[in-house]
Amino acid sequence: MNTHARRPDDIRRARRAFLLVGLVAPIAIAAAAVVLILIWLPGLPDQVVMHWGANGPDGFGSPAMFVWIQVIVGLSIPLLMTLPVLATMRESWGITCRFLGAMSLGVSVLIAVASAGSVAIQRGDADGSGIGAVLGIGFAGMLVFGVIGWFLQPRVTTAQTSGRAAHLDLAPGERAAWFGTAAMGRTGVVFLVLAVLILIAITVWVLLMDQGAGWILAIVTALVILLIATTLVFRIRVSADGLRVHSIAGWPRWSIPASEITEARAVQVNPMAEFGGWGVRFAVDGRMGVVLRTGEGLQVTRHSGRTFVVTTDDAATAASVLNTAVKGVKP
Structure with missing residues (x-):
């Protein structure tokens, strides 16, 4: 341990x-x-x-x-x-x-x-x-x-800090929704740009030395740049239906119904310490996340034990709205 x-x-x-x-x-x-x-x-x-x-x-x-x-x-x-x-x-x-x-x-x-x-x-x-x-x-x-x-x-x-699994007190017939944005932080952008520049430089060098292998690497480089571009900004929606997260490009996207959620919490996220970098990442402990900056994040645990994390401001409110939705679908 x-x-x-x-x-x-x-x-x-x-x-x-x-x-x-x-x-x-x-x-x-x-x-x-x-x-x-x-x-x-x-x-x-x-x-x-x-x-x-x-x-x-x-x-x-x-x-x-x-x-x-x-x-x-x-x-x-x-x-x-x-x-x-x-x-x-x-x-x-x-x-x-x-x-x-x-x-x-x-x-x-x-x-x-x-x-x-x-x-x-x-x-x-x-x-x-x-x-x-x-x-x-x-x-x-x-x-x-x-x-x-x-x-x-x-x-x-370092110990991970998280808030309690709070929920909203809604009057009968009332419904709540929350909308947010997850955007890549400055540190993540800097390192991604540096990585892309290094990849481009290597691609150009290989093209000059070996055109056959160079064109293959050029295609890979273009795909990497395209994938990075689709993971810079995400829209987040929390409602009675559950959690929806999607790139502003339309893909990738995730939808977690409220009926599949055990609880939601606001947590403090460090992309490098917990996920090894920024973007759509998988942690060593099995968590999957859209981690674009250090700071607040919404952590959702499913009945299966799988955990999804997305970094965003006002994560505590998003967690409360989602927990309220989960409470509403429990028998």
Whole structure:
């Protein structure tokens, strides 16, 4: 069980361990992989296999590409996974932060093994046929180091605050409704823009190096931008029918009937600590949410035990209206 952080020292200890596991160690691993690749480069042919398909090698390029891939991918992924946490989590901490630190370490090992291993199996007269073993070692290393990274970090969480499950006292025949908006906070917008700019830069670079793979990545980048655009602002409606949440683009949308709800509460939400970021997210503890900023949120628990969270102002009033609707449908 995670221990609740009651002192700033607990959070500082967690941040320090997260920094070492999630950023310092991955940078050292990436640097070691780059050194190995540079040492092995003279033993490679002028053109090496850069990509393996179902039928064997299907993409070729300069050996120097492996250096750039390791530098760019090996550094950008841990930076994207750790910098938002370090920048926003100064007074709170959560299990998701610990998970991201462990994942950053594990993924860095996978990238390093894949890059350096791809070079190793093509040295001298080798034909690069051992890529399957390289990937197997890489994924095994990701799992092992991910678990190690998890246990190297302290079990620290800040306690979640929530209001009581209140309801409204309505006169016979009266009905209540509540309308609100969930909009992405400034911090979330900044990090999403940075992530998109990095993705665009990588896409342009890959296009210049390999047009075939570049166009595939360009399509993926366009889809990512489209998905982000649909999750910046949501409309919320609470009424006797239950809870409805939908993007201003029309999709995605959720509808939870009052008959399926156990209770609603106003809670304090920290997207990074609890959900690992901003947007439509799933928490490690099983909750699902539209978490666009730090602060108030409406948390709805269903009869099945599933929990839905949406960040919004005046969440206490929304919870009271929804609890009143739930009370009205109970036998």
